[in-house]
Amino acid sequence: MTTGAGALRDRPYADVLIIGGGINGLATLRDLALQGVDVALVERGDFVSGASAASSHMIHGGIRYLENGEFRLVHEAVTERGALLKTAPHYVRPLQTTIPIYTTFSGVLSAPLRFLRHGKGPAHERGAALIKIGLVIYDSFSRGGGLFGKGSVPRHAFHGRKRSLQQLPQLNPAVKYTATYWDASLHDPERLALDVLRDGLRAGERGGTARAANYTAAVGAAGGKVVLSDSDGEFVFAASVVVNASGPWTDLTNAALGDRTRYMGGTKGSHIVLEHDELLAATGGRELFFEHSDGRIVLIYPLGGRVLVGTTDLEHDMREPIVCTEAEVDYFFDLIGHVFPGIPVDRSQIAYRFAGVRPLPGHGDLAPGFVSRDYRIEAQRLGDAPDAATVLSLVGGKWTTFRASAAHLTDRVLDLLARPRIRSTKGLPIGGGAGYPTSERARRQWIAIHADAVGFARAATLLDRYGTVAADVIAALAPDDEPLATAPGYSRDELRHLAATEQVVHLDDVLMRRTALAFLGLATPEAAAEVAAAIAPVLGWDAATCAAEVDRALAAVHAAEGAVTGPAVMR
Numbered sequence: 175m176t177t178g179a180g181a182l183r184d185r186p187y188a189d190v191l192i193i194g195g196g197i198n199g200l201a202t203l204r205d206l207a208l209q210g211v212d213v214a215l216v217e218r219g220d221f222v223s224g225a226s227a228a229s230s231h232m233i234h235g236g237i238r239y240l241e242n243g244e245f246r247l248v249h250e251a252v253t254e255r256g257a258l259l260k261t262a263p264h265y266v267r268p269l270q271t272t273i274p275i276y277t278t279f280s281g282v283l284s285a286p287l288r289f290l291r292h293g294k295g296p297a298h299e300r301g302a303a304l305i306k307i308g309l310v311i312y313d314s315f316s317r318g319g320g321l322f323g324k325g326s327v328p329r330h331a332f333h334g335r336k337r338s339l340q341q342l343p344q345l346n347p348a349v350k351y352t353a354t355y356w357d358a359s360l361h362d363p364e365r366l367a368l369d370v371l372r373d374g375l376r377a378g379e380r381g382g383t384a385r386a387a388n389y390t391a392a393v394g395a396a397g398g399k400v401v402l403s404d405s406d407g408e409f410v411f412a413a414s415v416v417v418n419a420s421g422p423w424t425d426l427t428n429a430a431l432g433d434r435t436r437y438m439g440g441t442k443g444s445h446i447v448l449e450h451d452e453l454l455a456a457t458g459g460r461e462l463f464f465e466h467s468d469g470r471i472v473l474i475y476p477l478g479g480r481v482l483v484g485t486t487d488l489e490h491d492m493r494e495p496i497v498c499t500e501a502e503v504d505y506f507f508d509l510i511g512h513v514f515p516g517i518p519v520d521r522s523q524i525a526y527r528f529a530g531v532r533p534l535p536g537h538g539d540l541a542p543g544f545v546s547r548d549y550r551i552e553a554q555r556l557g558d559a560p561d562a563a564t565v566l567s568l569v570g571g572k573w574t575t576f577r578a579s580a581a582h583l584t585d586r587v588l589d590l591l592a593r594p595r596i597r598s599t600k601g602l603p604i605g606g607g608a609g610y611p612t613s614e615r616a617r618r619q620w621i622a623i624h625a626d627a628v629g630f631a632r633a634a635t636l637l638d639r640y641g642t643v644a645a646d647v648i649a650a651l652a653p654d655d656e657p658l659a660t661a662p663g664y665s666r667d668e669l670r671h672l673a674a675t676e677q678v679v680h681l682d683d684v685l686m687r688r689t690a691l692a693f694l695g696l697a698t699p700e701a702a703a704e705v706a707a708a709i710a711p712v713l714g715w716d717a718a719t720c721a722a723e724v725d726r727a728l729a730a731v732h733a734a735e736g737a738v739t740g741p742a743v744m745r
Contacts, residue, residue, distance in 0.1 A: 178677065179216075179387040179404040182411060188214040188383070190587055191400055191413035193392045193427055195219075196226035197367045198571045199419035200386075201580035201599075204374030206587060207384035208597045214384075214411070216402055218391040220683045222367035225421040226573065227687065228443065228496075228530020230484050231477055232461075233258050233266050233358040233574045237312045238471050239547055247548045251574045252315045255358050257600065258574075262607040264641025265366045269359040270460040272342070274513055275351040277301035302351045306332065309355055330355035344456035344514050354460070360573065361477070362639075364687040368676060369605020369643070370576075389679050395431045398562040415587050416556060418567040421533035422492055428567060433554050437569045439536035444498035444529040445484035446506050448519065449695055453481050456514050466509045474510060478694060480525055483510060490531050498527040525695025526731075535569050547572055549579050551586055564590055606641020624648050635663065647671055658708070660701035661691055666708045673709040681706050681723035682730040697731045699724070 190206055192199045195217025206213040217223075235252035236244070258266040278301050309330040331354050338352040339345055345352075360366065371386060378384020387404070394401035399412045420427040422440035429435075454476050462474040475482040483506045490496065507519050535546060549570030556563040566586055571579045577599055588595055603609075611617040617637070624633040627648050636644035650671035657665050672678065672688045684705055686692040691701060706720040706727075715723065 179390045179402070179406070181385045182214055182216070182387055182390070182402065183406075183409055186409060187412040188212045188385070189413065189591060190214070190415045190417060191216070191411060192417040192419055193400075194224075194418065194420035194423075195221040195371075195386070195388060196224055196419065196421050197222060197363070197370065197573055197576045198226075198421070198568055198579055198583075199417070200367055200370045200374065201576045202417055202419060202583045202587075203384060203386060204370050204377060205580045205584040205599050207374045207377035208599065208602075209584065209588060209593065209595060211587070211591065211593065212383045213378070214413070215386040216390040216392060217386075217388045220388050220679065220687060221371060221386070221677070222364050222687060224423070225440075225530045225533055226367060227364055228445070228528050229360065229363050229573050230443075230445065230473060231360045231363060231475065231482060232269065232473075233360050235312065235315060235357060236547060236572075236574070237308055237355070237357075240308050240311055242546070244546060244548060247546075247575075248312070248315055250578055251572070252312075254575050254578055256316075257577070258604075259358055261602060262366055262369070262604045263610045263612055264606045264638075265361050265363075265369075266358050267361065269357050271355055271357050271463045272460050273305060273353045273355075274338070274345060274349045274462065274464050275302045275305060275353060276346075276348055278303060278350065302332070302353070305353050309353055312355065328356050342456065342458050344452075344516060346513055346515050357461075359461075359475075359477070362690065363573065365640070366604065368688070369607070369641075372643075372676075373605055386677075388677055392427060393430055395556055398557045398559045400431065400556070400563075413563055415590050416563050416565045417583060417587065418565055419571075419583070421571070422490075422531040424533065424567050424569065426492060428554075428565070431556060431565065433556075433565070435552070435554070435567065436536055437552060437567060438492070438533065440490060440492065440531040440534045442488045442490040442496060442529055442531050443485040444502045445482055445527065446498065446503060446524050447477075447526040447528075447693060447695065448481040448483060448523050449525040450481055450517075450519060450523045453510070453514065453517050453519065454479070456517060457481065462513055464513060466512060472509050474513065478690060480694060492531065496529050496531055498529040502529075503527070526693050533569070533571055546570070549575070549582075551583060553586075606643035609642045611637075627651065636668075646675075658701070658704050660698065660704045661696050664689060664691070669705060669708045670712045673712045678709065678713065681709075681727035684709065685727050685731060692731045697727070699728060702727050702731075 189212040192203055192215040195215060199215055203213055203215045233255050235255050236248050239248050313329050333352050335350055338349055375384050375386060390402055390404040392400050393403045396410055399410045400416060401408055402411050418424055418427050422438055425435050425438045457474060457476045459476055464472060466472045470487055473484055486502050486505060510519050549568060552567045552569055554565050556565050566583060568579060568583060581599060611620045621630055621633045621637060624645065628651060636647055640647055647668055651667045655665050655667040669684060676688055678684055678688060681702060685697045685702060691697045702724045706723050710720050
């Protein structure tokens with residue numbers, strides 16, 4: 175694979191330069207590489223370390239967008255959700271979702287008026303009748319016999335108070351109904367994004383050239399070219415087309431390139447991850463998706479033996495730090511009490527917290543909940559020269575629709591390059607989803623084949639963690655490989671393999687994105703030191719470097735709580 179800033183310095187030109195290594199940028203790299211296009215990508219920080227790392231871990235059709243009239247987006251999102259259940263089954267899985275409901279008719283009249291007023295006016299709780307209407311429409315998007323053909327998830331179900339409390343005994347006894355429907359979970363967003371990157375780089379090896387460099391920023395423009403900067407200084411890079419996929423930083427990236435756009439108006443969303451066995455059991459293995467007292471749609475979601483709670487929707491200045499505040503934590507505790515009033519929660523149970531800014535379009539005085547979650551592409555020139563590159567800026571974009579938005583970007587690029595599309599990404603397996611065993615029999619067969627090397631339990635763990643790419647991890651494990659003392663779910667050689675093959679630059683890349691150690695609350699000082707020592711031989715770190723990396727990683731995990739802590743040109 176052609177990776178790192180050195181590969182860009184050695185040949186400082188490509189047909190296309192993508193700025194931003196979140197999921198939309200990485201998916202566009204993959205799509206362009208599959209068309210045989212010479213493409214390079216740069217990311218100011220680590221890959222998938224910005225908005226894409228701060229998701230609610232869901233691949234969803236967007237039932238609440240129906241209230242905003244965004245039927246095109248819901249159709250596309252439901253279609254992409256169904257596709258990802260098949261192309262990325264190692265990370266995207268069906269998710270049973272339950273809505274607790276406390277009234278019958280509330281919101282039936284106010285919801286249309288609130289839509290017509292663009293979200294202005296007081297919020298009224300959505301009652302059973304309104305939710306039922308929404309779920310019937312949602313089902314029509316999702317299933318066979320509906321408006322858009324065959325779907326892949328069951329229909330919704332409504333239950334009264336008695337049945338609801340039988341299923342979820344800890345639920346607020348004031349509940350009148352529950353509505354249960356199916357969406358999909360995204361178990362490990364960072365690893366799925368890394369799979370997309372790997373696939374793109376491998377496609378470049380086969381049909382063209384694809385390069386990607388993390389910790390490489392776009393800092394300016396000169397003579398119709400982009401000025402890049404890495405740890406060795408600045409250099410100029412030429413491209414016929416520049417794709418700005420830097421998410422909520424899009425306007426800041428364009429400003430660095432000399433064009434002060436005002437496309438973006440992102441809102442901050444925060445989450446906390448709780449280590450709380452009682453709350454985990456109370457969820458019954460399903461997501462609770464509901465309206466809080468302020469009208470905001472929020473969630474409580476069992477994930478990886480922890481409970482994810484989110485999210486807020488707050489206006490944010492991209493020049494300011496992005497952090498989960500104490501006020502937001504209080505908000506999350508309050509919403510838990512709204513649904514599970516008998517379960518106490520306190521800050522000692524927080525394993526991790528994180529925040530990100532949604533790459534939403536500018537929206538003036540429109541209420542955040544009513545801002546479109548759809549995306550569009552804007553075009554401008556990189557300078558005034560006749561042969562200046564065209565800059566395509568992606569405004570908006572969601573995890574669920576990353577393949578579709580990348581396809582639209584790719585089609586625009588191909589038009590500019592006067593090249594045909596030679597391959598579609600529809601139905602194309604992603605990373606460890608290729609050949610992934612989807613039945614219990616096939617799963618056992620896959621594990622049995624690889625159990626000779628590492629044992630049945632370890633092979634099963636690695637399959638769950640990496641999909642079929644686990645075969646490469648298993649092949650890299652030495653006979654004397656040992657589990658980490660501080661995090662025995664991971665092993666020394668496993669981490670060395672990730673460090674050697676996934677462009678790891680810093681320790682926090684491993685703790686926060688190559689593994690789930692930070693998310694699970696396992697990135698302790700002792701674990702950070704052990705992980706640093708494990709990967710040091712691969713990365714050439716001496717004792718002083720290891721100590722500095724531990725300090726940096728703990729600051730990223732604990733002080734910044736997984737958030738960006740300063741101005742950024744891109745993410």
